[in-house]
Amino acid sequence: MDLKYAERMKQIKGVETREIMRFMGKHDIISFAGGLPAPELFPIEELKQIAVRVLEEHGPAALQYMVTEGYLPLREKIAQRMGKMGVTVSVDNILIINGAQQGIDFSGKLFLNPNDVVICAKPSYLGAIAAFRTYQAQFVGISIDNNGMKLDELENVLATTSNVKLIYVTPDFQNPTGLTWSAKRREKLIEIANKYNLPIIEDNPYGELRYEGEKINPIKSYDTEGRVIFLGTFSKILCPGFRIAWICADKDIIKKYVLIKEPADIQCNSMTQREVTLFLEEYNIDAHIEKIIKFYRQRRDVMVKMIKEEFPPEAKYSIPEGGLFIWVVLPEQVNARTLLEKAQEQKVAFVPGGSFYPNKDQENSMRLNFSNMPEEKIIEGMKRLAKLLHQELKN
Amino acid sequence: MDLKYAERMKQIKGVETREIMRFMGKHDIISFAGGLPAPELFPIEELKQIAVRVLEEHGPAALQYMVTEGYLPLREKIAQRMGKMGVTVSVDNILIINGAQQGIDFSGKLFLNPNDVVICAKPSYLGAIAAFRTYQAQFVGISIDNNGMKLDELENVLATTSNVKLIYVTPDFQNPTGLTWSAKRREKLIEIANKYNLPIIEDNPYGELRYEGEKINPIKSYDTEGRVIFLGTFSKILCPGFRIAWICADKDIIKKYVLIKEPADIQCNSMTQREVTLFLEEYNIDAHIEKIIKFYRQRRDVMVKMIKEEFPPEAKYSIPEGGLFIWVVLPEQVNARTLLEKAQEQKVAFVPGGSFYPNKDQENSMRLNFSNMPEEKIIEGMKRLAKLLHQELKN
Structure with a gap:
């Protein structure tokens, strides 16, 4: 057949x-x-206690359908954490998703027509390339050095390439190279994206795992016009099996992602969202x-x-x-x-x-x-x- | 902006x-x-005990990444349940997904180019219409009566419509009409789909909730060529907050769905899959x-x-x-x-x-x-x- x-x-x-x-x-x-x-x-021990407490304290609500946007107290907690990274946002800027990978996939769905061009670092996270490919994207890879993406090369590409629809970057301890962007490059990328009116997908799964050197705030913290779509996740700081991550973006852009999530899978796990929230409330994640x-x-x-x-x-x-x-x-x-x-x-x-x-x-x-x-x-x-x-x- | x-x-x-x-x-x-x-x-009480037991017995594996296809013992349990519905399958025919809604969305991704036609009942589940719309589908609605879709009307449409790519049906206690297809219509639909070489998406969220009348096996049980893609879920027989559902299909088709799930969200919740499995093993879901x-x-x-x-x-x-x-x-x-x-x-x-x-x-x-x-x-x-x-x- x-x-x-x-x-x-x-x-x-x-x-x-x-x-x-x-x-x-x-x-x-x-x-x-x-x-x-x-x-x-x-x-494990903490999560065992948490699972029991969530079912005791929330009862059936932990097992029922809920709104697509996600569990409100979790969105609040995440908005607060974003604040500590220099990104001042409210719950309206947060959507809960099934792992940051879903944020990449939804970004492809939101922005890409067949043959549209995605700009990314050369090399880049292969799961992102795979996700954008499902929307029939073309790719232009930009070289990177110890300070991040080479922005003069990026400018040349943008000046000469039509159909560029988004810029995908992982500025912190990049997958696969481990390289981190300087603050200056972050700021400069915003200028360029503003000039060409492009959204930036900032994929940040490892940002909180810094072993040395000075902390640098996300590109989202330099965002002047609300064009950075930040993807955060609990996979590397709590556990990946829970599939709890978030999109942080301008609230009108979040509304578009909600419109995509509804028919894609309705919502994230009602119980797991509460478990993560209780962990953040009762234990010291830092x-x-x-x-x-x-x-x-x-x-x-x-x-x-x-x-x-x-x-x-x-x-x-x-x-x-x-x-x-x-x-x-x-x-x-x-x-x-x-x-x-x-x-x-x-x-x-x-x-x-x-x-x-x-x-x-x-x-x-x-x-x-x-x-x-x-x-x-x-x-x-x-x-x-x-x-x-x-x-x-x-x- | x-x-x-x-x-x-x-x-x-x-x-x-x-x-x-x-x-x-x-x-x-x-x-x-x-x-x-x-x-x-x-x-709730059972799930409280189960959550603790999963973490005690499975340890970190319940919180780690796992294969995209899903937790093998859960796929085995589901394959067995399908057997009771007259559908003889193995684990290779089962993919775990985030709610049956994800199965509908993935079906759109797998089959639909812009302007392709989806055949569905008139009326149909609005979440399915919404999902197929995200792939820029067109729709032809077919009337239904007390025995299911009017198949002479379907044949007329298929004979005169180009670009039909899939047939979407909910033969059991349909959402929204509550109507159920007769066995004869189910069998006949397979004949027609065989003739036109079309996949059938059989969405079956309520099939096990029969309050009267005789049980009728799913359309998948009449499938002669492996073209029925059956969507099942634990949302209505256990709880929807867990977002655990499955696709049951020909194993080569399942492989395609896996290729879609990998870049879409990698996998379903590792812990919840184990919780559902333990519920099926230790409690009497029937x-x-x-x-x-x-x-x-x-x-x-x-x-x-x-x-x-x-x-x-x-x-x-x-x-x-x-x-x-x-x-x-x-x-x-x-x-x-x-x-x-x-x-x-x-x-x-x-x-x-x-x-x-x-x-x-x-x-x-x-x-x-x-x-x-x-x-x-x-x-x-x-x-x-x-x-x-x-x-x-x-x-």
Whole structure:
């Protein structure tokens, strides 16, 4: 049987990290592939008490339908947290969504006609590229350096490209490179977006996980005209299994996202939204984040040490000030996809860098996650990778 | 600031039941509007124990990322339940989604190009019409009678309409009419869909809530070529706040839905999926459904009695054998939208029938929900509505 699918399906293929995840489920593997938090840090005891309390105190309301916008006290709490990041907003600026990924998908739905152009960093989060592709987007990738996106390159592209409909950025500890934008670049991006009247999707899953250096407020805090659509999430600071995240944007833009969410899936989980709210009310999430930071900083340091000591000197990398990933650029003759196949035989996984380029590019890079594996596995896995790399460079 | 939105946004407007829900949140109103289950029946005590047990027995896995397809033991349980409905399937035929609404949305994404035609009953579930509209669908509505969709009318349409891409049906206790298809019509629909090589989306949220008459298996059970995409949900038999539902389809079609779900929102809630599974394992959901049936049958009977005794005889209705709704057709001069405004002043809500027509039609009808309100409120609300109707007919 051969049904007629929509045109967009021709552009949709599996998201590589999810494919690797499926592989992981089947094997005892050391994985630097996913962006998974450390399971040791999930506040299980607290969430156990919270689940019981939510059902006792909220009763059936915790299990019933609710408004699409989300649970009001949660939106209030989030608006307050945004305030601490220099973004002054109210509940009308917040919509609760099923993971920040849904915010990316809805942004594609809101802004993109087929063949519209999305501007993003080169490389960028592969899940975002995949989501925009489902709306038949074209991509123009802009180079990045240690201070963020190269904005003169961006200006050149905007001056010469028609149909650009949105700019997608991850300014904090970017996935996959770990790079962070300077305050100056953030401010400058707003100027450019104002000039070209473009919305900016600021994807910020790791912003609160800074291990060193000075805190820089989100691009949204520099927004002068309400064109930044900020995506935040509890996935990396509480747990990803709950699928609770938010969009923070101008209130008229939020209304459009609500119109998209209604027919897409009606609302987020009524009980989980209350659980997250009670966690924020009764426990100190900032202390919890401090704990995560200490833990991940240590894992990052172990991974960096292993690269320094074991990897061939031709492997270039930079030390991320936060987030979950280290980006390694290998000599040009090394194809990371081929390397992955060999690594999987050795029961080690990572994501080949080529997957993060919207258009084909740099196959000689790899993204390494350091948050998920315990130190002894990081050490062992990195040794195996180093061995493969040395062999690769000998060939 | 005036951003450029996608073309599709021109066709997207609020889903009427959600608008009414927002109104409800603010007032002490007797609502026959939403399709809300009776909150008294949510198994709160059981779910409290289950939440604790899931966290104790599954630990961090209940809070971590998992595969997009969903929690394997839940998919197994669902495959078994499908078997009891005469649909023999395995886990490969099941994808877990955030409410059946997401299954409708994903079906639009999978099959529809702009201006493609969706065939549906006239009237149909307004959330489905809204979801398909976001993919810029056109609609052809087919009349229904007491045995289901009029299939000779369907055949005429298919023979003369190009670009038909899918058939959307709710054969059991249809929303909004409460009508149920005969076995013969189900079988015949498969023949027609086979002939025209069309997928059938069988939306089945209420199938297990039958108050009288003989059980009829889903259209999926008559499927000879794997073209029926069945949407099931726990919203009406457990609770809607959990947002746990499923797609049951041919395994190659399920793979396409997985490709859509990955970039849309990655996966459903890891903990809630386990909670539902444990409920299915440890408690008797069929006994729970029996309890719901007894309860709702009583509420239906009270509402029917009130219509019979209080409504003007010009109001026509049929008694649904199951589900959540009674459909009332009023004399042609009555506009149900105007009536709703007056009813809201009297703190009673319902959904005007016109909202359920993909193209403008029958404004003189109303959908009444009987599952959500206790008997005394049904009696009081129906009295108020009856009074308004008598006034309306005098004018």
